[in-house]
Amino acid sequence: MSQPRPFNFSAGPATLPEEVLQQAADEMLDWQGSGMGVMEMSHRGREFISIYEQAVGDLRELLQVPANFRILFMQGGGLGENAIVPLNLSRGGKVDAVITGSWSTKSTNEAKRYADVHVAASNLADRHRSLPPASSWQLRDGASYVHVCSNETIDGVEFHELPDLKALGSAAPLVIDFSSHVLSRPVDWSRVGLAFGGAQKNIGPAGLTIVVVREDLLGHALPSCPSAFDYKIVADADSMFNTPPTYSIYIAGLVFQWLKKFEYAGKSGLAAIEQRNIDKAALLYAALDSSQFYENRVAANCRSRMNVPFYLRDERLNDAFLTGAKARGLLQLKGHKSVGGMRASIYNALPLEGVQALCTYLKDFEAQNG
Amino acid sequence: MSQPRPFNFSAGPATLPEEVLQQAADEMLDWQGSGMGVMEMSHRGREFISIYEQAVGDLRELLQVPANFRILFMQGGGLGENAIVPLNLSRGGKVDAVITGSWSTKSTNEAKRYADVHVAASNLADRHRSLPPASSWQLRDGASYVHVCSNETIDGVEFHELPDLKALGSAAPLVIDFSSHVLSRPVDWSRVGLAFGGAQKNIGPAGLTIVVVREDLLGHALPSCPSAFDYKIVADADSMFNTPPTYSIYIAGLVFQWLKKFEYAGKSGLAAIEQRNIDKAALLYAALDSSQFYENRVAANCRSRMNVPFYLRDERLNDAFLTGAKARGLLQLKGHKSVGGMRASIYNALPLEGVQALCTYLKDFEAQNG
Numbered sequence: 201m202s203q204p205r206p207f208n209f210s211a212g213p214a215t216l217p218e219e220v221l222q223q224a225a226d227e228m229l230d231w232q233g234s235g236m237g238v239m240e241m242s243h244r245g246r247e248f249i250s251i252y253e254q255a256v257g258d259l260r261e262l263l264q265v266p267a268n269f270r271i272l273f274m275q276g277g278g279l280g281e282n283a284i285v286p287l288n289l290s291r292g293g294k295v296d297a298v299i300t301g302s303w304s305t306k307s308t309n310e311a312k313r314y315a316d317v318h319v320a321a322s323n324l325a326d327r328h329r330s331l332p333p334a335s336s337w338q339l340r341d342g343a344s345y346v347h348v349c350s351n352e353t354i355d356g357v358e359f360h361e362l363p364d365l366k367a368l369g370s371a372a373p374l375v376i377d378f379s380s381h382v383l384s385r386p387v388d389w390s391r392v393g394l395a396f397g398g399a400q401k402n403i404g405p406a407g408l409t410i411v412v413v414r415e416d417l418l419g420h421a422l423p424s425c426p427s428a429f430d431y432k433i434v435a436d437a438d439s440m441f442n443t444p445p446t447y448s449i450y451i452a453g454l455v456f457q458w459l460k461k462f463e464y465a466g467k468s469g470l471a472a473i474e475q476r477n478i479d480k481a482a483l484l485y486a487a488l489d490s491s492q493f494y495e496n497r498v499a500a501n502c503r504s505r506m507n508v509p510f511y512l513r514d515e516r517l518n519d520a521f522l523t524g525a526k527a528r529g530l531l532q533l534k535g536h537k538s539v540g541g542m543r544a545s546i547y548n549a550l551p552l553e554g555v556q557a558l559c560t561y562l563k564d565f566e567a568q569n570g
Numbered sequence: 571m572s573q574p575r576p577f578n579f580s581a582g583p584a585t586l587p588e589e590v591l592q593q594a595a596d597e598m599l600d601w602q603g604s605g606m607g608v609m610e611m612s613h614r615g616r617e618f619i620s621i622y623e624q625a626v627g628d629l630r631e632l633l634q635v636p637a638n639f640r641i642l643f644m645q646g647g648g649l650g651e652n653a654i655v656p657l658n659l660s661r662g663g664k665v666d667a668v669i670t671g672s673w674s675t676k677s678t679n680e681a682k683r684y685a686d687v688h689v690a691a692s693n694l695a696d697r698h699r700s701l702p703p704a705s706s707w708q709l710r711d712g713a714s715y716v717h718v719c720s721n722e723t724i725d726g727v728e729f730h731e732l733p734d735l736k737a738l739g740s741a742a743p744l745v746i747d748f749s750s751h752v753l754s755r756p757v758d759w760s761r762v763g764l765a766f767g768g769a770q771k772n773i774g775p776a777g778l779t780i781v782v783v784r785e786d787l788l789g790h791a792l793p794s795c796p797s798a799f800d801y802k803i804v805a806d807a808d809s810m811f812n813t814p815p816t817y818s819i820y821i822a823g824l825v826f827q828w829l830k831k832f833e834y835a836g837k838s839g840l841a842a843i844e845q846r847n848i849d850k851a852a853l854l855y856a857a858l859d860s861s862q863f864y865e866n867r868v869a870a871n872c873r874s875r876m877n878v879p880f881y882l883r884d885e886r887l888n889d890a891f892l893t894g895a896k897a898r899g900l901l902q903l904k905g906h907k908s909v910g911g912m913r914a915s916i917y918n919a920l921p922l923e924g925v926q927a928l929c930t931y932l933k934d935f936e937a938q939n940g
Contacts, residue, residue, distance in 0.1 A: 206605035210612045213816055218599065221607050225598035229591050235576035235901060237591050239775045239821070242580045242902055275645035275777060276798055279812035283796030310797055400813055405609045407645060407777040407815025424794035426653030427680055428646055442649035443770055445777025445815065446583055451609070531605060532612055 206529035207554035211353055211507060211536070211545040212380065212401035220454040220549075238450045243443050251446075252439070255453030262459055262470050263382075265412055266389050272411040272431060273439040273449055277398040278303065278379045280429075281409060282310035285375055285396065287425040289345050289417055290315035296343040296372065301328040301352030302538060303377060311347065314422065320346065328355040330499035334363040343372040345393060351381035351504055353401070354536045356496070356543070358504035362391045373417060381506045382410065383459060384548055385474045393417055399448060402506070402547045404455050408448035459548070473548050480546050480555045481505040487559040493566040511541035517569055518542075528561055530554075576899035577924035581723055581877060581906070581915040582750065582771035590824040590919075608820045613813050621816075622809070625823030632829055632840050633752075635782055636759050642781040642801060643809040643819055647768040648673065648749045650799075651779060652680035655745055655766065657795040659715050659787055660685035666713040666742065671698040671722030672908060673747060681717065684792065690716065698725040700869035704733040713742040715763060721751035721874055723771070724906045726866070726913070728874035732761045743787060751876045752780065753829060754918055755844045763787055769818060772876070772917045774825050778818035829918070843918050850916050850925040851875040857929040863936040881911035887939055888912075898931055900924075 208215035231238050234247050241248040256271050265271060286295060295315040297308040299322035311317045320339050321332035346365055351358040358381060365374050373393020382397040394413045400406035418432040427433050428442045464472040485503060488496045488510050496510045512521055525533050535541040546555055578585040601608050604617050611618040626641050635641060656665060665685040667678040669692035681687045690709050691702035716735055721728040728751060735744050743763020752767040764783045770776035788802040797803050798812045834842040855873060858866045858880050866880045882891055895903050905911040916925055
């Protein structure tokens with residue numbers, strides 16, 4: 201590539217670091233002198249086992265996952281986990297759920313097929329634009345878990361602090377769907393029982409699902425849970441009960457290595473990427489807020505650092521906006537069909553320069569059309 | 571790559587055509603001028619939709635899938651499908667199963683968790699080395715389906731003709747697990763209700779599962795079936811209810827295009843690859859049978875064209891055999907741990923020259939050690 205790559209704001213599958221893609225291309229036919237590409241390796245051979253162990257170890261280090269949590273590489277994505285979580289954790293009993301947007305709504309509806317689900321709080325009346333304060337949640341005694349989507353990809357709402365369920369009087373483990381902001385910031389594991397996420401936003405290719413689960417939550421699957429999706433079976437087999445999505449794990453591993461080496465503003469690793477994410481988000485929200493031409497509708501205290509939905513106040517200009525963006529190499533800015541408008545997903549791999557270019561375009565388009 | 575690649579006999583994930591890997595490497599950072607790699611594309615964007623539609627169309631053409639069958643791209647592999655099939659098809663009733671090796675045994679055991687499973691026939695007494703004749707199968711009235719593994723990857727047993735259940739007096743649809751010989755030969759769809767297979771043997775990367783299902787079998791899932799694995803929901807969403815494993819579908823699509831252009835012995839496409847598979851298998855079995863040093867233990871009429879397990883009569887030489895093979899660029903010949911010995915998986919992408927090189931090595935090693 202002699203010219204710079206366009207900036208890709210897709211909500212997922214999403215942009216990946218150029219260095220990662222380049223290394224993957226270079227190693228496609230021969231991984232480190234093995235005579236095989238990674239796609240062609242037995243998952244039981246020492247070559248792939250070394251890739252797997254490095255990836256698990258690096259993810260554990262990046263997210264500072266405590267020793268009493270297991271890291272599982274699974275399949276089926278977030279929508280698959282919406283069933284797999286209650287199949288494994290609900291014991292057919294009570295589940296409390298907090299509705300904060302499209303994804304937590306989907307999770308809640310799917311869980312109802314397996315458990316007695318109670319909506320402990322919801323921001324629906326506010327059209328998913330704010331977060332119901334944890335102090336207002338109606339949690340039940342004896343819930344098997346409490347489900348939260350810690351970053352709503354479509355609505356652009358993010359928990360900047362995870363709820364402390366113990367302080368709220370609940371003994372239930374917290375389950376978080378962190379698909380769209382995993383690895384963008386640290387996780388407070390003292391408040392979490394299980395976290396899951398599809399890889400295709402901040403990690404790597406679609407088709408890999410990350411599950412981080414506290415060991416005491418293993419081994420309680422309902423009888424109807426498929427063996428391949430039983431956390432205990434998967435954990436006992438080191439994610440190799442069935443053939444894992446090997447190439448996706450390899451790409452995820454390259455992303456983890458990229459993150460470990462990442463430096464920004466005098467910081468390194470996850471702290472560095474978090475700082476850059478803070479700076480990118482601040483830049484973009486400031487550009488939107490300073491204009492009467494665009495608007496972001498999410499309450500300031502829970503705006504997502506990853507997914508920034510915004511609207512042109514004159515929506516007749518939407519098509520022209522997208523056409524002009526593409527001409528400048530700003531790709532996939534169209535909003536989700538369920539909410540319309542625009543959305544800039546500014547995941548880890550999207551450079552600061554991408555947000556700067558978008559902000560410049562916002563100004564220029566407004567100047568021409570405002 | 572200036573020197574030829576080693577020959578990789580892995581049972582799966584398995585060798586892929588060099589041209590496919592080269593094209594994937596070339597397009598890694600920029601697919602056809604889109605400014606995005608395939609891993610970075612929204613699955614709802616027109617670029618990926620075109621990749622998906624081409625792949626489905628090419629697979630339909632290659633396997634001559636009739637119009638009343640749907641092609642689904644799913645996740646979870648063969649072991650996932652072992653639960654997903656009974657969840658979708660059993661209606662909690664009767665399932666008949668034919669045991670022919672390790673994979674059909676696993677499928678049968680998993681199905682027992684969802685249905686009343688009856689073993690209609692088994693070759694266990696023969697240590698999975700022959701096929702029980704269809705005329706001997708004890709099929710039940712009212713079975714929701716009959717399960718068969720049409721090629722046993724570990725045991726090296728293949729159905730060279732699918733059973734005609736109607737002729738056997740059963741009205742049940744036949745379900746075949748064709749993971750390890752899909753696209754190596756045609757499928758007689760008049761005898762099949764559903765076929766499933768993990769992609770990582772003859773198609774592409776691990777993490778993609780192909781399901782080809784007759785439309786009248788959709789819509790009967792048990793209430794406990796996760797939405798993401800409900801065939802009707804997946805079919806209605808064109809395999810995009812959840813984010814599909816997009817990069818794996820892309821690689822599979824490249825393999826389909828490679829197959830469509832494949833020429834051999836005056837034939838083209840699937841007929842050509844089948845002829846080469848016949849020739850490769852004949853060469854290897856002849857080499858084994860002509861020796862007193864090696865043995866393949868499977869009955870001649872049901873030997874797999876894809877997976878050839880064999881044994882050195884003096885098993886103390888196993889390690890030396892594998893070391894010598896690797897030194898000649900003949901990789902991953904070790905047999906499955908459950909049966910020991912050796913196994914040469916000679917899938918579509920393994921060239922004739924690979925089998926020739928293996929046959930030469932068989933002779934040379936015998937000459938040195940026999």
